[in-house]
Amino acid sequence: MTMDALRRSGAWGGVVEAFRERLALPAGAPTITLLEGNTPLIPAPTIGDRVGADVHLKFEGMNPTGSFKDRGMCVAVSGAVASGSKVIVCASTGNTSASAAAYAARAGLRCGVVIPEGQIALGKLAQALIHGASVIPVEGNFDDALGIVRELAETGEATLVNSVNPLRIEGQKTVAFEVVEQLGGVPPDIHCLPVGNAGNITAAWLGYTEALEVYGVDRRPAMWGAQAAGAAPIVRGERVERPQTIATAIRIGNPASWDGAVAARDSSGGTIEAVTDAEILDAYRLLASVEGVFCEPASAAGVALLLNKAAAGEVPPGATVVVTLTGHGLKDPDRVVQEIELPASVRAELDAVAPRLGL
Amino acid sequence: MTMDALRRSGAWGGVVEAFRERLALPAGAPTITLLEGNTPLIPAPTIGDRVGADVHLKFEGMNPTGSFKDRGMCVAVSGAVASGSKVIVCASTGNTSASAAAYAARAGLRCGVVIPEGQIALGKLAQALIHGASVIPVEGNFDDALGIVRELAETGEATLVNSVNPLRIEGQKTVAFEVVEQLGGVPPDIHCLPVGNAGNITAAWLGYTEALEVYGVDRRPAMWGAQAAGAAPIVRGERVERPQTIATAIRIGNPASWDGAVAARDSSGGTIEAVTDAEILDAYRLLASVEGVFCEPASAAGVALLLNKAAAGEVPPGATVVVTLTGHGLKDPDRVVQEIELPASVRAELDAVAPRLGL
Secondary structure (H helix, E strand, O other): OOHHHHHHHOOOOOHHHHHHHHOOOOOOOOOOOOOOOOOOEEEOHHHHHHHOOEEEEEEHHHOOOOEOHHHHHHHHHHHHHHOOOOEEEEEOOOHHHHHHHHHHHHHOOEEEEEEEOOOOOHHHHHHHHHOOOEEEEEEOOHHHHHHHHHHHHHOOOOEEOOOOOHHHHHHHOHHHHHHHHHOOOOOOOEEEEEOOOOHHHHHHHHHHHHHHHHOOOOOOOEEEEEEEHHHOHHHHOOOOOOOOOOOHHHOOOOOOOHHHHHHHHHHOOOEEEEEOHHHHHHHHHHHHHHHOOOEOOHHHHHHHHHHHHHHOOOOOOOOEEEEEEOEEHHHOHHHHHHHOOOOOOEEOOHHHHHHHHOO | OOHHHHHHOOOOOOHHHHHHHHOOOOOOOOOOOOOOOOOOEEEOHHHHHHHOOEEEEEEHHHOOOOEOHHHHHHHHHHHHHHOOOOEEEEEOOOHHHHHHHHHHHHHOOEEEEEEEOOOOOHHHHHHHHHOOOEEEEEEOOHHHHHHHHHHHHHOOOOEEOOOOOHHHHHHHOHHHHHHHHHOOOOOOOEEEEEOOOOHHHHHHHHHHHHHHHHOOOOOOOEEEEEEEHHHOHHHHOOOOOOOOOOOHHHOOOOOOOHHHHHHHHHHHOOEEEEEOHHHHHHHHHHHHHHHOOOEOOHHHHHHHHHHHHHHOOOOOOOOEEEEEEOEEHHHOHHHHHHHOOOOOOEEOOHHHHHHHHOO
């Protein structure tokens, strides 16, 4: 059943129901869903004017747990149930653990989140914990945590749901199907997005490639990926041992889907470039203050790149550009509090308050 | 254009576009939208089994700013633009200010948020500030703040967007239209929701009443409203001078839409009852851990009431019940951190980690 057919029936049933025939799920896999997907494609007219293009924001922060991870996680968890798993596991301190925990709760599975001890903010793990995941800090670093979840999966008693699980990419590719449908059956000219672990650019490119057949479109967009300057292994062509950026969701020194990102870039005639933290934060504030869209800092990296490319005269005039905003701004409350300050008080009188509003 | 027709066209255009003919907007009012509305109606099978009914969660936390306020704010701001206003104002420290600020940014209006000084957590105002609102603390209490925004509106130079603006209720009523459509053209038997300022129950009841004509349905649900026990003026029949509850979004001692709530209750054969903070938090954790849905504490009040009614044998077996979840859990990060704790570390070895997962 296509997304359009479901829309006609008056109910969106989530990613697995909408796109099952295009997902590599075993026959008979259940539909585990929180009604993720079908996220809005929000026009960005002010940014569009600034860059001389027709810009749209694919706001993946409007998935149930607040990030694009839900789009792949629902498929991975549906697959885990089909395989008879009672436990899913991942190594993650961020959006992946939140999504895994929510879908495990939904499916009645146990969820294990293995993390390196120390340096872990409780706020980052709050969603996983409230959804009932077993969060397990281990004595070691992130590689040790990832090693343990791989070992757990190898016992056959747990399913690994980090992005090395191919069903994650399968689910994430559906963002391209939705964009093509939302643009009225055509792909954009350019698709901008943040690149961290690089599953997202890999998946979107896969989706656009499949869209050639599914929607009978005759071309694919150029993929423009943005890495944070302090965490830009693909741009630099080498691992980054100590990645640094305020955009925590893309603070990755050795992306799991490195090859996929390079293939997407090269096959599409696209680019992967670095943007500074200052550029990311400028784009983050711009999105909130002129378009009314509040996203995670990492999410703003794609807009930062688009603004840089426009400044360099490299955005084709009138091009249709889609920018993925990967997570909701509410995901990173600490960052926003650092970006703002509360103005001073005034008397509770009209003549004191009105001037603050230019009245 | 109905929601179904828009779904057929492949694009959801937000509340004003979908329901314009049913909203009291002036002719020619623009469509200000962040593609709010069309929120998922998520089945809650585990809670349904527990109460012996067919339970669905209308997850309004999946609006762009994370709460149901967007549904009315888009209409109020569209109306403000139509009236020639350049400034909108509200008195709010919470979800209303976040929504007002986002839609003002979207519309290119200035937004003034007037609040009583002191006791204001920066986190609660973060969204309003990042969206560029002018937040103005005044020397005084909440009534003083509300008095000032009323005075500002009376000058004719600003539009008040607190819930006394009738376009707010107009927009919020559309939740009932969506529920009827999502249930396949029939209303639920019971609609549960939290009651704070009482605009929501008033609006939902108005929507169900209009649905009699719009969708040709022949009945309306019983409206079951939940107030926090420490902030239950309607249940007690008198103002509460110092309302107390962890459910901050419904910590209201003198609801603006008191009469509307009583009318909805009585006309529908419904009820408005108190639930304790402990019951609210139990429901909050239950929603996250068995249904995979993370909402604000206040949002869980409707589920808490439903569980109480079931325990009293007052839920008709097999009834179709819709419960509004008014906001996303990410709206209240402090609460979730209070509800959880990080377990102790273990060695990074399979034999230490596996037992934590029951393996």
